[in-house]
Amino acid sequence: MIRSAVVRLLPLFIALPVAAQTLPELADRALAADPAVRATSASLRAAEERLYQARAAYGPTAHLTATSSDTRYREGVAEQARPFRSDQYVVQVSQPLWRGALYPALQAARSQLEQADGALQQARQEAQQRVAEAVLEVFKSRDVLAHATALREAYGEQLASARRSFQVGRAAAPEVREAEARVDGAVAxxxxxxxxxxxxxQVLVEVANGPVAALLARGVVADALPPLRADSVLDWLSRAEVESPQLRQARLAVETAEAETRKASMAHAPTVDLNASYTRSSDTGTVTSIFPRRGTSTAVGATLTIPLFASGATQSRVAETLALRDKAAGELDLARRTLVIGVRQAFVATLSALSQAKALATAERSQALSVRANQRGFEVGIKTNADVLEAQGRLFEARRDLSRARHDAWAGYFRLRALSGALGEGDWQALDAQLVAHQPGEIGRARERGGNGP
Incomplete structure (x- = not known):
C-alpha cells in the first residue's frame, strides 16, 4: 500500500539533510524548469533586441555595391563585334537627419520591453503559486490520510471491543454490525x-521538476497560520494596483498602442537624410569609345522626401492603431477589474480559512473531551458503543477539517501575494521556517490523547 511504503521510507527522508531541500531551493528549481518562465524569458530577450534595433535606426547605414559586366558591341551586320568590360565599386553612407517616426518607434520598443519584463514577472509569480499549492496539497493530503488511518484503527478497536461485549452479553448484535459498517467505511x-x-x-514532482523526498519528511507547524489582518484588504488592493504584473502589462500595452499611433501618423511627415558616396570605376571601352578609362568620384548631399499620396494606406494605418489603442484601454479596465475581484476573493478565502482554523481548533479540543466522556460513559454502562463511535468520528472529522483549513489559509495567502506581485523568496523562507520534522506517529498519539476505545 502507498501509506506503508511512505512510512517505511520516511525514516530515510528524515535522515536526509534538511538544507538539501528547503522550500526556497525547491521554488528556485521549479522556476528554472517552468515552461512558461522559459518562454517569457525568451520573449524578454527578443524585446531587448527590438529595442536595440529601434536605437540603431538613429545611426548611419553603409552599403557597398560592386558591379562587373562584359559587353559585346556590333554596329552593323558585317562588322565584327567589339568586346569591352566595365567594373564599378560604390560605397554609400546614409545618416538620417529627420525622421519623425523614429522616436515613437523607440518609445514603442521600450514599452514592449517593459511589457515582456512584466510578463516574465507574472510567469514567475504564477509558477511560484503553483509550487506552493502543490506543496500544501501534499501536506493536506498526507494529514487526511493520517486521520483516515487513525480513524480506521479506532473503529477497529471499537469493533473488537463490541465483539467482546457481545460475547459476554453486554452488547447487542446490531451494535457489532454498526461497528463493522463503520470500519468498512473508514477503510474506504x-x-x-x-x-x-x-x-x-506526482503533481508536486512534476511541478518541482524532480524528487521531493526530503520535503515529505516535513510538515507545517500545527498552530502556524499566515499573518493576515482582517482590516487590510484596502492595503492589498493598493499594493496590487502598483505592483501587479498583470496590471503593469496592461498599462504598458496602452502606452505601446499610443506610440504606434504617433508612429503611424508620422508617415505623413517629410524625411531628410544625409548621403555620402564614393565610386571607383574602370572599363576597357564603351559603346562610343574604344579607349580604356579609370576614375573615382565622391558625392555628398541631402535627400528630402515628402510623402504625397499613398492611396489612403496611411490614414487606414492611423485608424487601425487608434482602434488598437481603444482595445488596449478596454483591456486595461478589464485587467483592473479582474485584479480587484481576484484580490478580494483571495483575501476573503484566506480570511475565511483562518477563521475556520481557529474555530476548528476549539472544536477539536471539545470533540476530544466528548470522546473521553463517551468512553467513560460506556465503561459505566450509560453510553453505547455506537455513541463512542459517533464521537470518535466527529473528532477525526474536526481534525481533518482543521488540517484542511490551515493549509487552505496558507495556499490562499500565497495566491494573494502572487496577485499583488509580492510573492518572492521571503515568503518561501517564512513558510520554510514553519516546517518541522513530520512524525508518522503524531496522529496516532493524538488519537490516544483523545482516547482509545473501551
Missing part, C-alpha cells in the same frame, strides 16, 4: 486518501 476513506496523496505527490 483511507484507500481514497492514499490515492489522493499519491496523485498530489
Amino acid at each position: 476513506q483511507a484507500l481514497a486518501a492514499e490515492a489522493e496523496l499519491d496523485l498530489r505527490q
